Amino acid sequence: xxxxxxxxxxxxxxxxxxxxxxxxxxxxxxxxxxxxxxxxxxxxxxxxxxxxxxxxxxxxxxxxxxxxxxxxxxxxxxxxxxxxxxxxxxxxxxxxxxxxxxxxxxxxxxxxxxxxxxxxxxxxxxxxxxxxxxxxxxxxxxxxxxxxxxxxxxxxxxxxxxxxxxxxxxxxxxxxxxxxxxxxxxxxxxxxxxxxxxxxxxxxxxxxxxxxxxxxxxxxxxxxxxxxxx
Amino acid sequence: xxxxxxxxxxxxxxxxxxxxxxxxxxxxxxxxxxxxxxxxxxxxxxxxxxxxxxxxxxxxxxxxxxxxxxxxxxxxxxxxxxxxxxxxxxxxxxxxxxxxxxxxxxxxxxxxxxxxxxxxxxx
Numbered sequence: 001x002x003x004x005x006x007x008x009x010x011x012x013x014x015x016x017x018x019x020x021x022x023x024x025x026x027x028x029x030x031x032x033x034x035x036x037x038x039x040x041x042x043x044x045x046x047x048x049x050x051x052x053x054x055x056x057x058x059x060x061x062x063x064x065x066x067x068x069x070x071x072x073x074x075x076x077x078x079x080x081x082x083x084x085x086x087x088x089x090x091x092x093x094x095x096x097x098x099x100x101x102x103x104x105x106x107x108x109x110x111x112x113x114x115x116x117x118x119x120x121x122x123x124x125x126x127x128x129x130x131x132x133x134x135x136x137x138x139x140x141x142x143x144x145x146x147x148x149x150x151x152x153x154x155x156x157x158x159x160x161x162x163x164x165x166x167x168x169x170x171x172x173x174x175x176x177x178x179x180x181x182x183x184x185x186x187x188x189x190x191x192x193x194x195x196x197x198x199x200x201x202x203x204x205x206x207x208x209x210x211x212x213x214x215x216x217x218x219x220x221x222x223x224x225x226x227x228x229x230x
Numbered sequence: 231x232x233x234x235x236x237x238x239x240x241x242x243x244x245x246x247x248x249x250x251x252x253x254x255x256x257x258x259x260x261x262x263x264x265x266x267x268x269x270x271x272x273x274x275x276x277x278x279x280x281x282x283x284x285x286x287x288x289x290x291x292x293x294x295x296x297x298x299x300x301x302x303x304x305x306x307x308x309x310x311x312x313x314x315x316x317x318x319x320x321x322x323x324x325x326x327x328x329x330x331x332x333x334x335x336x337x338x339x340x341x342x343x344x345x346x347x348x349x350x351x352x353x
Contacts, residue, residue, distance in 0.1 A: 008294055010279055010282035010283050010286065010302065011283070011294055011298060011299060011302040012302075013279055014279045014280075014283060014302035014303065014305040014306040014309075015301065015302050015305045016305075017275060017276065017279060017305060017306065017308075017309040018302075018304060018305020018306060018307075018308040018309055019305065020309075021272075021305075021308050021309045021311075021312035022308065024312070025312060025315075057346065057347055057350055058347075058350070060343075060347075061343070061344065061346075061347030061348075061350070061351070064237075064240070064340065064343075064344065064347070065237055065240070065344070065347070066237075068236060069235060069236050069237025069240060070235055070236070070237065071235060071236045072233070072234065072235050072236075073234045073235065073236070073239070073326055073329055073330050073333060074234070074322075074326050076236075076329050076333055077322070077325045077326045077328070077329035078322065078325070083329075086236070086333070087336060090333075090336050090337060090340070091336075093340060093343075094336075094339035094340060097339065097340065097342070097343040098339070136346060136350070198343070199342050199343060200341075200342030200343040200344070200345055200346040201342065
């Protein structure tokens with residue numbers, strides 16, 4: 001009996017180990033396949049665009065943490081296409097949350113008075129968000145509003161459609177004297193505060209509201225400029 | 231290291247370690263040692279089983295039919311091949327290590343933003 005065990009045991013163990021190897025291989029292949037599907041979903045253009053255009057801290061943060069964050073380093077290392085896309089996506093999110101690398105602009109002298117004036121449209125929505133404690137969201141909406149208006153002016157002046165940050169766009173328009181002379185100081189201040197907040201630095205509710213007031217004043221000066229030129 | 235993901239690198243960056251490259255290097259060192267040890271165990275076990283089967287076969291000591299021995303041998307060889315496959319995969323560890331370093335540098339601008347996001351989630 002004991003001799004039989006010594007001859008049947010290797011047979012049983014071999015069968016068991018062969019089976020286990022097969023199961024582990026299949027499980028590993030399925031895990032890889034699931035990981036590749038997750039990566040493909042994370043690197044879909046519309047997923048990133050929606051997150052960037054949402055002006056919502058929760059949406060962008062959730063996208064970074066759960067979608068882009070799920071990309072495995074192994075795939076990044078072995079798949080050229082994944083590497084290219086991840087690099088591109090990380091760069092775009094980094095640009096969106098860019099750190100202000102310039103000297104901070106001064107607070108406009110009449111900011112206290114400006115804060116008393118009611119805001120309209122998108123900036124009114126931004127103000128509501130800031131007052132509700134959603135400072136990041138409000139600043140993101142304000143920055144986008146300013147950026148869109150500046151881009152309209154750039155397009156109308158045939159300045160090209162290349163993607164530029166709000167700050168860079170304003171600098172180009174000032175250089176070409178395409179904006180009202182007082183508008184840049186207000187707009188630059190609002191862009192600087194918005195950039196700081198979006199980047200993750202501490203911006204108080206009061207500062208954010210000042211930035212919104214400055215943005216409103218800057219945009220209304222741009223409108224005057226457009227009306228005068230028209 | 232299939233389980234290492236971009237969010238893990240974000241977590242590492244957020245922790246502000248004194249020498250992040252050293253931390254990443256250590257992670258991959260552990261991973262490499264684990265992979266090689268696992269491969270050796272599997273290869274060693276497979277070799278032992280094949281040796282036991284062949285010895286018993288040539289000494290005609292089996293109490294089971296020959297076809298079952300054949301299947302068992304296939305199982306053992308399959309295990310050997312699995313062990314060899316896992317061993318060859320360890321050659322990719324250095325590429326993953328370099329990719330981790332590259333990705334870690336690329337995500338630095340996102341760390342401040344993630345800090346704000348996570349603080350918001352906690353509140």
